[in-house]
Amino acid sequence: MIDQPTLHRGTGDVAGDVYLPADGGTTFWGRLPCAADAPVLTVDPGTAVTIDTISHEGILEDQGRDPRAFFTAHGVEPEQVLDDAIEIAASDHPHTMAVDGPHVVTGPIAVRGARRGDLLKITVLDTTRRVPYGVVSNRHNKGALPGEFPPDGVTFSAFCGVEEIDGTPYGTMPLVPGGEPAVAFGLDPFLGIMGVATAGDERLHSVPPGPHGGNIDISLTTVGSSMYIPVQADGALAYVGDPHFAMGDGEVALTALEASLRATVRLDVVAREDASEMFGELVTPLVETSEFLVPTGLDEDLDVAMRNCVRAAIGVLGARYGMHPQQALAYLSAATDFDISQVVDIVKGVHAKIRTADFTRLGARP
Known part of the structure; x- marks a missing residue:
């Protein structure tokens, strides 16, 4: 793995106007914020927010809910395991594997002036790797080939390192479980989850995407892209999570290269009238790239x-x-x-x- 600083909470550079760490008070695990949830941060439109995100891989119950033990078993140094991931896994944060989703989301963030019927525009300004490794998992007979993989029904987690080749970082994995890295593929970090709170007081499961955005998993949402999401509650109550270093369209195993990012996003509000002229009546989110x-x-x-x-x-x-x-x-x-x-x-x-x-x-x- 490449030698890079581990971006623990509160360390390293902050590219945005304000910084939102990931901890027990600023995250949800397996559920998404709703209108009844109080914001952990309130900002004006146009504010760039730097947000720490935590990958769910390595903290889940079927991986021992002990990221230090899980990752050091794959050769990661103890100091390279994120403090906030350890804290979330060891906390009394309510999470039930078979009932809740796997994802940790950071938020919600209220944006002043956002009203139901407007669009929240989330522009990705920066995505910085917090660690030099990640995991791709296949579990519970899910993915594109349920019933075939995993063949024994036991969670399979493929550990991936980040290596630099001719000055460019690549994700690496072996050809067989436990082997030496033999495959190198390109990285293009993005947030799999970007969303707004749903109306009412029910926290939705974190897995299925919807009009609220959520686990939309579009690999085009890299730096420079924007996602427009119909606002469902005053203030929008935005959140992000499910960080990836790379993903192939389809995400056939169930997860892709899941790994923690420090992301900086700008939050803007597009008024209903302007939104209609730009895109018509959006039912589900829309992404814009260059x-x-x-x-x-x-x-x-x-x-x-x-x-x-x-x-x-x-x-x-x-x-x-x-x-x-x-x-x-x-x-x-x-x-x-x-x-x-x-x-x-x-x-x-x-x-x-x-x-x-x-x-x-x-x-x-x-």
């Missing part, structure tokens, strides 16, 4: 998720460029990739990559 508009479709049935995504893409093209629905469908068929975000989170996801440059070459209305 290259693409990325509407999403969600459903437990992947075919329905695909249809929902196509409808969302047609709506975005109509709102943004005044494109007739039949013309929009034709364009999408000719020029837009529809990718599977993930198939492992109960509610499956599809996202469309609409290339914005296609609408500037001939002067389409922006």
Whole structure:
């Protein structure tokens, strides 16, 4: 593994205007914040917040709920195991493996002026690795091949190190369990969970994504991207979590390279009227990158998720460029990739990559 400083709580650089650590008072484990939850931080729109996130891998009950023991068994030095991960695992933080989700989320953060019907815009400004390692797991007969993997029903966790090759960091893993690293793949860190609180007083399970965002798991949400999420409660009550160093679209094992990040995000509010003109009526979150508009479709049935995504893409093209629905469908068929975000989170996801440059070459209305 590369030699890098371990970003324990309160150490290292803070790129944002304000810093939010991860501890027992600023995190939820396995559940998502709702409107009844008090914010742990309140900020003005436009504020950049640096947030510590904790990966669930290494702290879960089927891994011993002892991250120091789990990671040192894989050759990690004790001082490289995050203090806040140890604290969460050892705390009386309520968590039941078979009932709650696995994810630790940091928040909620209230954004002044955000109202139901607005959009919360979360722009990712920075993602810094807190540790030089992570884990990919397959468990409970879940993932893309339930009933086939894990073959013995026992959780399989593949440990991955981070190595530098010709000045570039890569994730590494062996060809066989317990072997020496033999495969090196690119890293592109992102937050699998970005969301807003749901209305009411019920804390949703952290696994299935929805109109609130949550475990949306779109690997395009890297530095420079923005996610727009329909606000459901005053203040939006934003949260982030499920940090990844890398993920292939589909996330077929159940998890990808799960590993803790220090993320800096800017929180902005888009008023309902402006949101409608920009994107139409969003039912599920939309991602924007320097290259693409990325509407999403969600459903437990992947075919329905695909249809929902196509409808969302047609709506975005109509709102943004005044494109007739039949013309929009034709364009999408000719020029837009529809990718599977993930198939492992109960509610499956599809996202469309609409290339914005296609609408500037001939002067389409922006």
